[in-house]
Amino acid sequence: MSGQHPPALQFLGATDTVTGSRYLVRSQNHRILVECGLFQGYKVLRDRNRTPLQVSPASVDAVVLTHAHLDHSGYIPALVRDGFRGPVYSTPGTAELCSLLLPDSGYLQEEEARYADRTESSTHHPPMPLYTAEDAVRSLDSFQTRAFDSPFLLPGGIEATFLPAGHILGAAQVHLALAGHTVHFTGDLGRRNDPLMYPPRDLGTTNVLVTESTYGNRTHPGGNPEAELGEIISRVAKRHGVIMIAAFAVGRAETVLLYLSRLLARHAIPAIPIYLNSPMAIDASGMYQRHREEHRLAQHDFEAMYRVAKPIRSADESKLLNLRGGPMIIISASGMLTGGRILHHLAAYGPDKRNAIILSGYQAGGTRGAALAEGGKHLRIYGQDVHIEAEVIQMEGLSAHADSNELLQWMQAAPQAPDMTYITHGEPDAADALRVRIKRQLGWKVRVPEHQESVSIENPR
Template identity: 65%
Template sequence: MSRDNSPTLRFLGAAGTVTGSKYLLEAGGRRILVDCGLFQGYKYLRERNRARLPVPAASVDAVIVTHAHLDHTGYLPALVRDGFRGPIHATEGTQELCTLLLPDSGHLLEEEAHYAEHRGSSTHTPPVPLYTAADAVRSLKSFRTHDFDRPFDVGAGISATLVPAGHILGAAQIRLSIAGHSVHFTGDLGRADDPLMYPPRDLEPVEVLVTESTYGNRTHPTGNADDGLGELINRVVKRGGVVMIAAFAVGRTESILLSLARLRRHGAFPEVPIFLNSPMAIDASLMYQRHRDEHRISDAEFSQMYKLATMTRTVDESKLLNLRGGPMIIISASGMLTGGRILHHVASYGQDRRNAIVLAGYQAGGTRGASLASGNRQLRIYGQDIPVRAEVFQTEAFSAHADADAIMEWLRAAPEAPRMSYIVHGEPDASDALRLRIKHELDWNARAAEYLETVSLADPR
């Protein structure tokens, strides 16, 4: 591909789907990748992780990441392994969380390959992980950290600024000045009413906007998020059951612990044992405490949250939980049942009607969590079909994403309309619903981005 001075934007992921965020900017002979995430969910999406990037990894000059979640960073180890040698720009909070998330992702990928080989459940002989924990550790050496609101040079006169997005620790919107044009990536926008994180910064004037649409076609439930969880716990405890809360280790776990601490303080459910079975979540909590300026939780509340639960780090401790029985509460990753220790708990306790599985947030299509949420009561876990008789409770009250109304309110506050708004990071129905609202309510030019399409920043259409 020739590289001239006409700036372009190409959508290599999170177009027509809510995962795999990758946006390639080309200008002045430079290739800049905004986000470098894993595709998750449906098999045809996951297979994209195994395909070659449309451009060689070695030809990418720099990466800028919005935040640490794997659908935005999880392909970085493969990119570095395949020849990328440039810097990975991020906030300090994002870099710190990636030291947990990326090696853990590599470990889980290796574990899945091992299980597949052991059970003969893979179509590949032998099964090979997408990347290893060692690949992930190597990729961490490429990170360069930046403060919020301090522009930095990406090369060839391209300037980037990281702007607070809320959502999770370190999460940023990215504003780029490139060849005389401006483009703004929302990343994942947080909620104005989030009990954990501060709201996202307002949108400033920009020519091209790339906005997420995870909840583009729905709104979060109103009322107190704690109430539904408290009622569920009471139901399950009365029947001597186990509450398994599938939580993202970063951000969601903190929100759930905060809710449980407040419920316990008000005597909303009996004093049953609570276990935080996620070494990553335990370590992430220390990072949240180090970055007090980014969130609303006081030191006193942090202390209450982490005194509430028994911290479970080792594999043996995790296995013992599967023998213990109820009543108890287990908080464990992953949030969409795509891997991790929660799968072992579901395999052990999911067949008992006394128990409950809590899906505490968005479930991407094709994941086990989405399958349960849609009413399916059989999950394939490590090559075995597990019948699920436990109560399934889904709540989006703990979501760290702005919903459709909140995104529209955030857009409406912008001082002027962008020349074009590209809608990404959403399932097709969510992206199209947001597109329609932007066009009809704001009278802005907007459309859903298409996978692998290239658009001109000088003439966005």
């Protein structure tokens, strides 16, 4: 048809960083956005959230979402507010989790703007949130759910299919068929032996593969994370310390609760008070119950893990925990210490060397979690410098991301090599390390694209 451009893929995010996943697919003059995430971490990356999207939101025909984490979904409220009127396609589990995560994200951004206004710490007058909780709630009306393994049509004659990715509830790989070619997006791939989620579906045949590389330059430790967690808790409890577990509210909180319930059942840790101080994680429990087909948990395991901790909902209850002292365990979000109630606990208990801070997964560069993991002793929390003397442990064994070996094993299942593999969603060193492994061990054509680069789907290079 005259005037139509050949199908193309543009990388609008998750290049040179592990956040901000956004991929624009163009076909028959239609635009499909796969992922719509927030940039996180370093300020230069966060500032990209304030830069208008490279295409008009009103010109985007549909969004296809792999899963609910904010680095994949968190820009949706801004997209809808700025004129997007199409559907946001996701699995049912992802849509349910987004109903928690997106309004909470808007609320936290409003809180940050109010704080910046009170303290006059912003260069903008008045400081404004990227979007509000009301924007986020309104954007939820755009969601339309589709089941795993059930192809559905997008504008431009594109056929999309969600395939299980593991990782968290609802997480999917996205397979697109368009103009006689296929493009496969990993989203975030889970682990083969995750205690909570089933493994990701093996890679099938595709012309173009777009893969994450979060752990592209490392492998997870070979030990037993449950035993490691038990040893840390026993050691810190003996000195009457507080164990603060910074857990992603969706996914890692459940894994931590599962391990704690098993440790207590066999008396491997002392029976000290345990608090789940994350209303979002509490609310997510019902969602995991409704989607039993997606995870490995037997009913007795599910019931035991949610009995193990006292849920903390109100802000007043949360503040009281800072007066209680140890020994106790507090599980709270956010997992990279970018916000949330965990920051108040860090301010209260971080300066005491009897206490411990457990980082339960990947820490993106520029976050407070990354600073602690690298040995930092000072955190800026709500305008104050907090000196950290507490023991800091990064438990990468708790991660829900496939590591470098697992990514290679997943790719090796493909019946044939893709025409091209693009490596995204990783820090530069991780992305390049995975590129080298894929080239040398699999012999595939592979490269790391640049931010905003556009490539042909028919003739990928």
